[in-house]
Ligand SMILES: C=C(OP(=O)(O)O)C(=O)O
């Protein structure tokens with residue numbers, strides 16, 4: 238059957254924050270049809286690929302009709318007739334058509350939707366589940382679900398500076414059990430917060446967003462919840478943090494303002510002293526963006542000091558772009574990179590970023606965005622990339638649960654062949 242592209246079209250839909258985003262359909266000449274939706278970040282790195290927004294009054298300027306029109310009127314014309322299995326050629330044709338460094342002409346949101354929908358159509362056309370089409374027959378490792386259970390920073394209007402506190406069920410025997418550990422602890426944490434008179438409303442990724450006195454107080458609440466659920470901190474469940482330090486470094490340099498949670502202003506060296514105290518005292522297994530994206534020396538010092546003990550992940554500094562990841566590898570800034578499809582804008586370039594990490598002996602941490610849709614592409618992609626862990630939010634929001642449920646489905650489908658391990 239003919240697996241060439243017959244038509245491509247896009248539509249403006251809403252994401253989990255109620256903001257417009259792009260949904261794209263690809264139809265093949267063999268009758269196969271796929272659909273993909275594009276996520277959107279709030280705490281973005283300066284060098285992320287450009288998310289094209291309309292400006293003007295509609296949706297407060299956040300409309301994506303221009304990106305949708307770019308798919309319908311420009312991208313479709315170039316790709317119709319191409320073999321859907323030629324993912325790399327298709328992605329690089331769009332990059333060439335765009336012609337800018339950051340995809341600002343067509344929009345990374347326009348390009349990514351097509352790229353993801355092409356991969357899905359190709360998988361269906363090959364008669365394979367997406368994770369196997371992208372990763373091969375040995376794609377059997379289900380990622381450890383680093384579940385966000387407490388939000389701060391740009392993702393909540395509370396008094397916590399750090400953006401994300403995640404539970405990492407590395408001691409569980411399977412994904413299914415790991416997900417149970419974190420979902421149970423999520424519910425127990427709600428009771429712990431209630432008892433202390435703290436809010437149980439949630440932030441953008443579905444983690445609770447209480448007004449804790451400090452970042453330390455937030456960690457202690459989580460440890461209390463782990464113990465009350467009947468798990469052992471550091472053995473069954475550990476903690477991952479995304480400081481998203483850009484949000485408390487006004488000039489994105491080595492000056493930090495943690496006044497919100499009572500620590501005041503400090504330089505990198507003091508921030509590292511505080512981090513050392515916490516890494517010593519608490520079961521922290523992974524730390525993302527502990528310093529701001531401009532503080533490369535800070536990343537290097539942090540990794541030198543703690544890289545043997547914990548995973549040090551770069552997000553806002555690397556933006557899933559091999560140009561910056563390469564710099565990070567050369568400098569020894571971090572030992573892992575966060576991987577977000579829409580930071581770079583095509584499936585092919587995202588895979589190139591993963592490959593670069595792998596070749597350097599780094600880990601790579603697959604991630605959703607704070608603005609998501611019900612699309613489950615990320616779940617399959619994480620299995621295909623074989624990175625061993627992913628973050629995709631809490632146990633109480635449908636757009637996050639969609640990914641977790643898809644991973645349960647994949648683990649079940651693999652029966653006894655699936656693997657689950659932290660490293
Ligand atoms: C997921 C994140 O948030 P956002 O999507 O807002 O960048 C992050 O910073 O890792």
Ligand SMILES: [Mg+2]
Pocket residue numbers: 479481525526552553575
């Ligand atoms: Mg981050």
